[in-house]
Amino acid sequence: MVTSQKLHFYTFKHADVTRTRVTDSNLGYVWDRVITYLKDLNSFVVFDGIKITKPGLFTFANLWHTQKILNSGKHWYESRFLNVGDIPGRWPNPGKWTLLTYFPEPDRKREGVEFVYNWSFAKDLDFAMYRAVTDSMKAGDRLCFTTVLIPFKHGPHPEVKIKPISYLKSDNYPNGVGVKIVFPKKTILVTARMNLEMEYLPYQTRPRYTYKRGRIGYFWKDAAHRSHRMDTDARWAYAEISNDKINFAFVEATKLLVDQKEIFSSFENSFYTFVSDGKLIHPAREKWECWEDTVKIK
Missing domain, CATH: 2.70.98.70 (Beta-galactosidase; Chain A, domain 5)
Structure with a gap:
């Protein structure tokens, strides 16, 4: 079938x-x-x-x-x-x-x-x-x-x-894949997490996913040969990175970091848990379904 x-x-x-x-x-x-x-x-x-x-x-x-x-x-x-x-x-x-x-x-x-x-x-x-x-x-x-x-x-x-187009390296291929387009004054990244299940926890709780389990790191060098990285649990992400700003968009993510700087992070809330660890409520982050924004950087 x-x-x-x-x-x-x-x-x-x-x-x-x-x-x-x-x-x-x-x-x-x-x-x-x-x-x-x-x-x-x-x-x-x-x-x-x-x-x-x-x-x-x-x-x-x-x-x-x-x-x-x-x-x-x-x-x-x-x-x-x-x-x-x-x-x-x-x-x-x-x-x-x-x-x-x-x-x-x-x-x-x-x-x-x-x-x-x-x-x-x-x-x-x-x-x-x-x-x-x-x-x-x-x-x-x-x-x-x-x-x-x-x-x-x-x-x-x-x-x-x-x-200017080349493959974007990740620390978890082929679960995370990407393409980079390097121009003299900006770099465009397109990434996709092909393994949608890797973020799920093996036990019953809410939410059933964590940033740590879904995170993938992507690595590249700009036109000046400076090394950079982007970390995110997004199922898809777009980033246009220049010297003074980052235009970004994503689908289903809790965090997005560029060079260890937090560009986006969802709010931390309290959730009821189904795990018998003695704690009825625990803190966790919810995914945002999609988002786009421009962030100024120094």
Whole structure:
């Protein structure tokens, strides 16, 4: 049995984000896709996280279809669709807009381009740019694919558009993944926690999660090669960091820290507990469903 569901969709000032899930109980995996649209850059960051629920030998591939590849290089492809639709409603794709597909992950996944036969009457040639993994896996194993998509008008040297973009390191991969975009005067971070269950406590209490269990640290260097880190239990986060301010947004978090400075923290409240430790009430922090703000920094 295969089911699909929308987990969330949020729109913020600088970014939109959606998370969807496909569950295949027969083959034994759960596939989450987190798509972030960066409004200021007209670009997309896509995280595909997979959790194995049954042991076995698996091949997972992240496919991006196109009709013509114009240019390619190390981990990037410039492509476009020549036609949209099928006979009799087949229309040429006008203009000079193309799509830059970039795979920023440094790990050793298989990568390439394969011909995909198009069964339509139009007989257009279709190709699939892909990254793939084949491995023997056990229940609970996880893997992730990261893709950046940049629409732009065709021109020389498309590879310069991906120069500021790279993979964002975390202290808990593949549970936490991210992309960083480093400009001379600011850095943009997009992160996603692919393991949504890691925050849960193993015993009955309220709330059932803690910041400590859900926290993931992300690390990067700015244009001046200064080291930084961001810590958060957010299921998704966006941060635009410059010398004097931080624009940020998140989905489901209790805290967000940048360079050990608390940028956001939810209020601490008192909760009834179901744990037999002699305490009826204990302090804890509730998650905020979503939030965005600008914080001045020195």
